[in-house]
Amino acid sequence: MAERLEFREKLAGILTLCESQNSITDKATVEAYFAEDNLSAEQMELVFDYLLSKKVIVKGYVKVGGSIKNAENTEEPIRYTQEEQDYLNLYEQDLKGLRDGDPLKELLPAILTMAKEMHRADIYIGDLVQEGNMGLMLAMEDHADDTEALLSMAKESMQALLESQEETKKQDNRMVEKVNDLDEQIKKLSDELGRKVSVDELEEFAGITEDEISNILKLAGEELPPEEK
Secondary structure (H helix, E strand, C coil): CHHHHHHHHHHHHHHHHHHCCCCEEEHHHHHHHCHHHCCCHHHHHHHHHHHHHCCCEEECCCCCCCCCCCCCCCCCCCCCCHHHHHHHHHHHHHHHCCCCCCCHHHHHHHHHHHHHHHCCCCCCHHHHHHHHHHHHHHHHHHHCCCHHHHHHHHHHHHHHHHHHHHHHHHHHHHHHHHHHHHHHHHHHHHHHHCCCCCHHHHHHHHCCCHHHHHHHHHHCCCCCCHHHC
């Protein structure tokens, strides 16, 4: 887990560096950035693929097997947004350029297939694919010759992203419930008193402290109005 977090930080670091240079870098800079990690050629391919997916121009880099061609329309079921469909068209065309004998020629399409099967409307398909590719990249450190283990770890990475998204959604729902409940309490008390209520009155009426009221409002990006304090 520590290695995974450290590698995520390095990926975020190289992306930040590229963005500070107007999303333009070169192959040598990226390779030097990861020199201490002793990544395999396949892992470096995934790093470059990650940067390209973030619309970073990498000078001097040519994708193994050829370049991306214009994507043709595919007859996918209507499950994706237009942005997602455009991404899939380009990515699938990109995968066709992988040369025979390249381990990624089998692995990346398999990860894409899993991503499609696991895809949900509330998460961008490209994020799911990149998470799977990142899991693959990390797995190559210890399981380079075990296809089943590589794909299993890639799937675990995608599942972790989905679970994280689900937890975020639950937290958002709880926030909305708390804010709505507080709004109802304020409205009910205001209607009873026929005027704007004070924080002290709301504390007594709702049975919660000023700090709790303040925290709920902060969850919604709001603050207690000065006149209510």
